[in-house]
Amino acid sequence: MFISSFLQFAKQLQPPIFVKIFSVALVLTSALSVSSLPADAEKGRRKVVHVLEDESGAVIVQTAPGKVVTHRGGSITLPCRFHHEPENTDPARIRIKWTKVTDALQFEDVFVALGKQQRVFGSYRGRVFLEQAGPGDASVIIQNVTLEDYGRYECEVTNDMEDDTGFVNLDLEGVVFPYYPREGRYKLNYHQAEDACKHQDAILASHSQLHKAWLDGLDWCNAGWLEDGSVQYPISHPRDECGRKDTPAGVRNYGYRHKEDERYDAFCFTSKLNGKVYFLKRFKKVNYAEAMKACVRDGSAVAKVGQLYAAWKFQLLDRCEAGWLEDGSIRYPIVNPRSRCGGSQPGVRHLGFPDKKFRLYGVYCFRKSTDETAGGTKGVSRARLNCERALTFQV
Template sequence: MKMIPVLICALLSLTVAESDLDKLYPELEHSRTIYVTENGPQLSVAAEQMKVVSRRGGNATLPCKIRMDQSMTPSRKMRIKWTKMTSDYLKEVDVFVAMDYHKRSYGSFHGRVHLQSSSPMDASLVITEITLEDYGRYKCEVIDGLEDGTVVVSLDLEGVVFPYYPRLGRYNLNFYDAERACRDQDAVVASFDQLYDAWRGKLDWCNAGWLSDGSVQYPITNPREPCGGKNIAPGVRNYGLRDKDKNHYDVFCFTSHYKGRFYYLIHPSKLTYDEAVQACQKDGAQIAKVGQMYAAWKLLGFDRCDAGWLADGSVRYPISNPRRRCSPTEAAVRFSGFPDKKHKLYGVYCFKGQH
C-alpha cells in the first residue's frame, strides 16, 4: 500500500510525487508529517457480539478482535486498554491496560480481569467473579503507533428489578439514600435498560423511583388516571433528571443470582422481629434481605404462602404459582407492609451465604 505524506497547514493533491514535494518545500524537511493511506485505516477492532449476558458470581468474556492490514505486524508497543463507561457517558473508569509484558488491572477489577489472548489478535477481556456493579458498557481500545481502533461491548446480567421504599414510607429517598437502600437489600440501583426490560416483562408500578443515571421514572403496563392518565399509551414514564440531594422518591433496585440458600424457617410459633432475627442466627443463618427474596422468587421459582419477616422490618412472601388466598391473579412478591416489630404474627425468611 502506497503511503503519501500530507504536509500540515497545506492542502496538497495526493497525486503529487514525494520527490516533487521535496523540491518545492526543502525547508520542511524536518517538519512533522501525517501519513494518509489511500485505502483507509490499517488497524481496526471488532466484536462478534455486542452484548454478553452473565450473572453475579459468574464469569464473562467481552469480545474484542484486532484486525490489521497484511503489511502490518503487531509491535511490542501495541497498547490494549479496557475502560467502563459511566451512565453520563462523559467519564470512563479504567479496567485493564496491557502493553507487551506489562499488564495492570484497576480498582474493583483488580485481580478479576485478564486478556483471553487466544491469539496475538485477541484483545478480549475475561471478567471473573462478576458483581452487580460490573453491569454496563465497556470500551476496548487498541493503539499501535498512529493507528488505533475502538469497539464497545455491553455486559448484561440475569436478574430482577424491584421497586423499593423503606419503613419511613414512600418518597423519602434522595439519590444517595436510594443507593444505600438498594445496597442494604443486596441490590444496586437499576439502570434504565434494566427497568425497560422489566416493563417489557409486565412490571407495572405507579410510584416514581430513582434510576442509576439520576433520572426518576416508573413503568406502566396498565394505563390509568393516577399513573399519568388512562388515555396515554403504556410505557416507562419519565420525570427526567432530578436533584440528587434535594429531591425525594422511591427507588428501583436490581439484583441477580446469589451464592447461598434462601429459605422459610420452620418454627413452632410466630415471631416478633427480634425473635425472627435470633431464630435465623440459631439456625446458622441471617435474616434474609428483600433482594434475596426477589432473586429466589424470580430466578429460582421460590413459592411460599407464609408471610415472614425480612431484614428491613418488612413482611413479604413470594408466590410463583398464583392460587386462591395466595396472590390469586399474578405471580408476585406480596408485601404486607412494615408492621409493629413487637407483634408475634409472622414467620421469618433466612439466608445462608456460601463463601
C-alpha cells in the first residue's frame, strides 16, 4: 500500500524526478521481498540486485568463450574487458573483482581492485595481478599456475550500483591416472582419496578431465572418486566384467556417494613437472630402503606416481625397466609399445606393491629444477609491488 501511494505521488512530478524516485521504489520493493523470506532460506545465498537509472550507467563485461589453457608452472591471462554507457565514468570508482567458483557454487576470493587499491587473497598472493593493457581491461595474469588453480573464474565489474559479470574457464594440460593404495582396491573414502592424490603430486580429477582422458583412450574397470564427490570410471572397451559387454563405451557414473562411509579408488590429475624423472642406472637392483638412499645420494628423491605419469606424458619417458616409486609400488613408463614391455598400448605399467625388504628392483628418481625462472617470474616483482601498495578495503 505504501509503495502504491508513493508511486501515484511520484507520477505527478517531472519525468527525470520520477525516474529517480521509481528506482528508489524498486530498491525498496526488492528489499521488502528479500526480507520476507525465512532466515534459513537466505543462509549461504548470494544476492545481486541490479538497479537501472533510465538508460545511463550500464556496465557491460565481456570474457573469452571456451577455455584458456596452460600447464602447471606456467603463466596465463584470464581475459576480461568492460565498457560503460556512457563512457565518461571515473576510473577511481570502478571495482574489479575476480572469484573462483566451484561446482558446489562456493566462492573463493582471488583478487579485487578499486581504482589504484588492490588486494590479492590466499594462495594467489604474489601470483596474481592486473594485466593493465589499457582502458576497460579487467584481465588478470596468474603466474606459476598450480594444479589447484584449475577451474571456473568469475570477473565482476562494478560502478557504484551497476555491475556485470563474465566467466572464464581455466584448463590445464595434464594426465589422469587411476590410483589405489597398498591396502588394496576400494579402500578410500573421499577425503582419503583426496589425500592420496596429493601425496602423489596430483589432485582429484574433475569429470571433464576424466571424460577427456576417456576420449584419449583411458579404460579402467574400477570406480574411483572425482573432485566433485561423484564416483565414476571410464570404459573404452566394454566387457562383461566391467558392466556388461553389450553396453556402450563411455564414462560410467555411480552418482554422488557418501564421502565418509563409502570406499572406492581415486582418479587423480597431474600436470607438467618443474623437474625431471629418470631411471637411476645401477649395477645391481635394490630393495625399497636402498632405493630411497640411492636417489638421495644422486641429489634427488624417489619419484611419486603422479611425477612418473607426468614424465611419461610430457617428457615422453620410455623405459622398459621396473622400478620403485615413493608409495612402494613398482611401475615403468612405456611410450612406444613393444611385446616384451607389457602389451600393445602405451601407458604406465603397474606391477603392484611387493615386499619392501626382500624384493629387488631399479628405482625412478625425481630431481627438481633449479631454474628460478620456471613457471615465469616476469611480473612477479610487479605483483609483489602491487600487493605492498595495496590498502585493505571492503570486498
